Amino acid sequence: MKTLLSIAGMTLLLIACKSKTATYTVQSRTLNEAVYASGEIMPEAYYFLKANSADLLLNVLVKEGDTVRQNEVLAVLGTPGQLEQANILQQQVALAGSNAQEHSAALTELQSRIALAKTKKEQDALNADRYTELAQSKAVSEKDAEQARVQAATSATEYKTLQDRYQTLQKDLSGKLLEAKQQLAANTQGREGKVLKSPVNGLVYKVYLKTGELAQLNDPVVMVGLPGQFKLELLVDERDISKIKTGQKVYFETDVYKGKQFSATINKIIPLLQKESRSFQVEAAVQDTARFYPQSSVEANILIRERINALVVPSDYLMKGDSVYLQQGSDLRKSAVVTGIRSGDWVEIKSGLKAGDVIAIKEGR
Numbered sequence: 001m002k003t004l005l006s007i008a009g010m011t012l013l014l015i016a017c018k019s020k021t022a023t024y025t026v027q028s029r030t031l032n033e034a035v036y037a038s039g040e041i042m043p044e045a046y047y048f049l050k051a052n053s054a055d056l057l058l059n060v061l062v063k064e065g066d067t068v069r070q071n072e073v074l075a076v077l078g079t080p081g082q083l084e085q086a087n088i089l090q091q092q093v094a095l096a097g098s099n100a101q102e103h104s105a106a107l108t109e110l111q112s113r114i115a116l117a118k119t120k121k122e123q124d125a126l127n128a129d130r131y132t133e134l135a136q137s138k139a140v141s142e143k144d145a146e147q148a149r150v151q152a153a154t155s156a157t158e159y160k161t162l163q164d165r166y167q168t169l170q171k172d173l174s175g176k177l178l179e180a181k182q183q184l185a186a187n188t189q190g191r192e193g194k195v196l197k198s199p200v201n202g203l204v205y206k207v208y209l210k211t212g213e214l215a216q217l218n219d220p221v222v223m224v225g226l227p228g229q230f231k232l233e234l235l236v237d238e239r240d241i242s243k244i245k246t247g248q249k250v251y252f253e254t255d256v257y258k259g260k261q262f263s264a265t266i267n268k269i270i271p272l273l274q275k276e277s278r279s280f281q282v283e284a285a286v287q288d289t290a291r292f293y294p295q296s297s298v299e300a301n302i303l304i305r306e307r308i309n310a311l312v313v314p315s316d317y318l319m320k321g322d323s324v325y326l327q328q329g330s331d332l333r334k335s336a337v338v339t340g341i342r343s344g345d346w347v348e349i350k351s352g353l354k355a356g357d358v359i360a361i362k363e364g365r
Contacts, residue, residue: 021360023327024317026353031310033341034251034301035243037282039234041254041292043225044285045200051077051215052193058083060211062222068198074222077194077215089184096177100170110169114162121155128152196221203227205294225294230286232264234300235279243304244269250284252300254292262288266302305341311349317361318347327358 055077062074076083098104128148135145206223209215232252236244250264264284273280284300286292317324318339326335337352353359 021325021332021362023358023360024314026311026313026349026357026359027355028309028311029346031307031312031341031346031348032303032343033305034303034343035236035240037234037236037250037300037302039232039281039298039300040294041230041286041296041298042233042294043202043205043227044229044231045202046205046223046225046294047199048220049074049196049198049222049224051217051219051221054214054216055079055194057209057211057213057215057221060207060209060222062204062207064204064207066204067227068202068204068224070198070201072198073195074198074204074224075196077196077221082194086184086188089180093177093180093184096173096180100173100177104173106169106173107166110162110166114159114166117155117159117162121152121159124148124152124155198224200224200226223294228289230292230294231267232284232286232298232300234282234284234298234302235274235277236282236302238273238278238280241269241280241282244280244282244302249303250300251303252298254296254298256293256296257290262286262290264288264300307341307348310340311353311355312346313349313353313359315342315345315347317359324353325360325362326353327360332360332362 056079058076058078058080060075062068068074099106101107128145128151131140131145131148134140135142202224203226204222204224206220208220208222215221232250234250244266246266246269248266250266251261252264253259253261264286266282266284268283270281270283282302313324318337319325319334321336322339323334323336325332335352338350340348340350342348
């Protein structure tokens with residue numbers, strides 16, 4: 001009999017051990033549903049200035065951290081000979097432009113000769129008129145009067161010749177200026193993409209190559225962008241992209257500031273699938289003003305839905321088929337529930353439970 005009692009006692013003990021339970025009192029809390037995304041942080045507007053062909057990097061005129069102005073030259077690609085040719089053409093344009101000016105040496109010298117010729121023409125014309133009148137009164141000979149008239153005609157011709165020469169020289173110098181400009185324009189067009197200029201007033205974030213190094217086609221040489229404003233470039237799995245909308249809040253962390261959370265707002269969804277990663281790129285404007293570092297990696301949660309005062313239970317307490325063990329006195333009863341959003345270790349209960357209910361989970365189930 002004692003043996004039977006001992007066996008019965010051991011059986012009860014085993015049952016008690018197997019039926020150990022943990023409990024949770026159902027309560028309300030704020031519950032967020034989020035989509036995970038990863039990516040990097042970048043300036044709000046940024047530009048990679050690249051080589052448009054394989055070329056030698058002749059000169060880098062900036063360093064990382066420099067503030068630059070729009071259209072400022074940052075780097076020059078090409079060969080020394082090409083650069084020298086461009087310099088010569090620029091000098092030729094400057095010289096031709098100087099020569100074509102109204103006060104250039106050549107035109108000024110001709111203007112002085114024209115002024116003298118005009119004075120002589122006027123004086124000789126007056127002298128011819130005077131001699132003609134004197135010849136009529138026999139004060140001078142007709143021969144002298146004729147010589148005066150010939151001299152006046154010669155002076156007038158010389159004056160007209162100098163005027164024509166001035167106009168011809170002016171056209172010639174203007175033509176040389178135009179030709180020099182056309183040659184420079186052709187050279188500039190041929191060197192398009194070899195003189196890298198900043199497209200914005202901004203900051204140099206990265207210089208990828210040094211003077212004298214060879215840049216291959218499409219190699220980035222300099223990265224510039226707007227300072228102080230940043231955005232996230234995130235990749236979202238194709239299975240989640242339908243949940244993403246502009247205006248949604250983003251909470252992210254970056255390795256540069258470990259353990260610190262920042263916020264952003266979705267403002268752009270690029271509707272093109274990236275086949276390699278089976279994901280879509282979305283962008284978010286960063287609200288925080290911390291000193292971020294471009295191309296730093298980030299991990300983010302995009303807030304899809306938020307429930308205030310949602311009735312929630314730990315996800316471990318939810319069984320297959322969306323049911324829980326509801327404690328009623330000393331008994332446990334399986335009860336069906338209707339679930340809502342899920343967030344991490346928590347599940348929203350839309351119906352089937354109320355605040356204050358106690359649910360249980362059997363350990364080792």
